[in-house]
Amino acid sequence: MGVKFNSSSLLKLFGIGGLHGIVILALLNETEQADWLVFAAIYPFAAIGVGVSMHRYFAHRAFKTSRWFQFALAIMASLAFGNAVFFAGKHRLHHKYSDQPGDVHSPKQGLWQSWIGSVVDCGYPTSTIEKGARDFLRYPELAWLYRNSFVPALLLNSILFLVGGFSMMAIGGCLSSVLLLHQSSAVNYLCHLRGYKTYETRDDSRNNFIVAILTFGEGWHNNHHRFSSSAKAGMRWWEIDMFYWVILLFEAVGLIWDVKRVRPNQVLNEALILKTTGRK
Ligand SMILES: [Zn+2]
Ligand SMILES: [Zn+2]
Incomplete structure (x- = not known):
């Protein structure tokens, strides 16, 4: 699967290139302390928008929530140019075909396609993605945000530009998008x-310690592929999963409920099966 160059994929490619250009230009020039404070304030919400919102909630429905908080989660996902409904449809295809033909971003497709190409063009027509996310498209507010997913990020970056100039937009806003x-x-x-x-899975998914630390728990990816609807990806005590801590906090204050968890004996038993059989 490669990138098909049409207006949508070219726009995304220029967008990604432009965001990198803006951030690099700002870093090469002077930045203010205020720019970094804004970054520190916005980045956690944008990161939660990717990991907790787009991935664990929209793609996997790892918990239940109210309609207003569902929309708030979708907005959070958009802060860094994410599109929660599109992501749900696309990511469900990743789990369906992981590392097989039809996967949206397997490393088997090569570094470029897996890392950037799949963000620009995942190889599926929009109708297939929409079909995979129709459980969310039935909400008018989410359907609107799906079609206008760039609006919150464009608005945020415009406000930052007006308040603090180019460097505040670049560091306070665009840097989060690039990092995420x-x-x-x-x-x-x-x-x-x-x-x-x-765990034994049909794919090549791995738990990667460094990636997991850098992605607040998303790198416990073999655990995640085995228990994909679980709100918690870190299964062993040292598999730190900060996004799960956020989920616990949301649950404690009543913003979300019916959080899906794996039974502890299932976590342990299946891990032991793989250890004793030595299957890879
Ligand atoms: Zn995966
Ligand atoms: Zn997933």
């Missing part, structure tokens, strides 16, 4: 290539 793009792609590529397997 590479964090997600590191999971898609490296966690199907390098690391250890705790």
Whole structure:
């Protein structure tokens, strides 16, 4: 699967290139302390928008929530140019065909396609993606955001530009988008290539310690492929999963409920099966 160059994929490619250009230009010039403070304030929400919102909620429905908080989660995902509904449809195809023909970003397709190409063009027509996410498209507010997913990020970056100029837009806004793009792609590529397997799965998914730390728990990817609807990806005590801590916090304050968890004996038993049979 390669990138098909049409207006949509070219726009995305220029967008990704433009965001990198803006960030590099700002870093080469002077930045203010205020720019980094804005970054520190926005980045956690944008990261939660990717890991907790787009991935664990929209793609996997790892918990239930109210309609307003569902929309708030979708907005959070859009802060860094994410599209929660599109992501859900696309990511479900990754789990359906992982590392087989039809996967949207297997490392078997090569570094470029897995890391960037699949963000620009995942190889499926829009209708297939929409079919995979129709459970969310029935909400008018989510359907609107799906069609206008760039609006929150464009609005945010415009406000930052007006308030603090180019460097605040670049560091406070665009840097989060660039970092989160590479964090997600590191999971898609490296966690199907390098690391250890705790569970038997149909794919090459791995738990990668470094990626997991850098992605707040998303790198426990072999665990995730085995228990994909589980809200918790870190299964052993040292598999730190900060996004799960966020989920616990949301649950404690009543924003979400019916959080899906794996029974502890299932976590342990299946891990032991792989250890004793030595299957890879
Ligand atoms: Zn995967
Ligand atoms: Zn997933």
